[in-house]
Amino acid sequence: DSGVTQTPKHLITATGQRVTLRCSPRSGDLSVYWYQQSLDQGLQFLIQYYNGEERAKGNILERFSAQQFPDLHSELNLSSLELGDSALYFCASNRAETTQYFGPGTRLLVL
Amino acid sequence: QKEVEQDPGPLSVPEGAIVSLNCTYSNSAFQYFMWYRQYSRKGPELLMYTYSSGNKEDGRFTAQVDKSSKYISLFIRDSQPSDSATYLCAMSDDSGTYKYIFGTGTRLKVLA
Numbered sequence: 217d218s219g220v221t222q223t224p225k226h227l228i229t230a231t232g233q234r235v236t237l238r239c240s241p242r243s244g245d246l247s248v249y250w251y252q253q254s255l256d257q258g259l260q261f262l263i264q265y266y267n268g269e270e271r272a273k274g275n276i277l278e279r280f281s282a283q284q285f286p287d288l289h290s291e292l293n294l295s296s297l298e299l300g301d302s303a304l305y306f307c308a309s310n311r312a313e314t315t316q317y318f319g320p321g322t323r324l325l326v327l
Numbered sequence: 328q329k330e331v332e333q334d335p336g337p338l339s340v341p342e343g344a345i346v347s348l349n350c351t352y353s354n355s356a357f358q359y360f361m362w363y364r365q366y367s368r369k370g371p372e373l374l375m376y377t378y379s380s381g382n383k384e385d386g387r388f389t390a391q392v393d394k395s396s397k398y399i400s401l402f403i404r405d406s407q408p409s410d411s412a413t414y415l416c417a418m419s420d421d422s423g424t425y426k427y428i429f430g431t432g433t434r435l436k437v438l439a
Contacts, residue, residue, distance in 0.1 A: 258431035
């Protein structure tokens, strides 16, 4: 168990809908990272937050947004969902060191 | 060309074999090199972490980094069926964001 929690574990929704994925980092970790993992693309970095502020951005679509709250948990919002958004979404956290610890992921299926 | 290249496999080996997993990369700014193991439908789990060049050993696992060749390796000795998983390499630079670039992963199957 990495200490990173994610909810929900599974999510099934329809195209055009909006969903929110939640991540709680390890105790004491200030950084949260979001990744998308699909079969054909591998693990893709989406966005990083550090202590409430956006720190780095990767291949995140404009339809997606994220935030980190004062208690350091983070939410990833996915809107106007398309079939191609079906994937595993992971969050990871760390402190100052580089080692990132991953949560169990949320499996999103868009029908 | 992708920044990090990794053979997707699958790689099948008999139990007890030595396994060699590799990644190549193009960005010379990468300084941190990680190997993660991912079981089906689970989150990636950190196996090895190396800074800059050199070797690092942890039990049955050895990580090697050759920055001159932009090539990293993970060796698994005395492989076990429980090692069957997807192995992901990841890399990061010194920019301070610790943004990881991942390889696509190599599927490994160790046959009993």
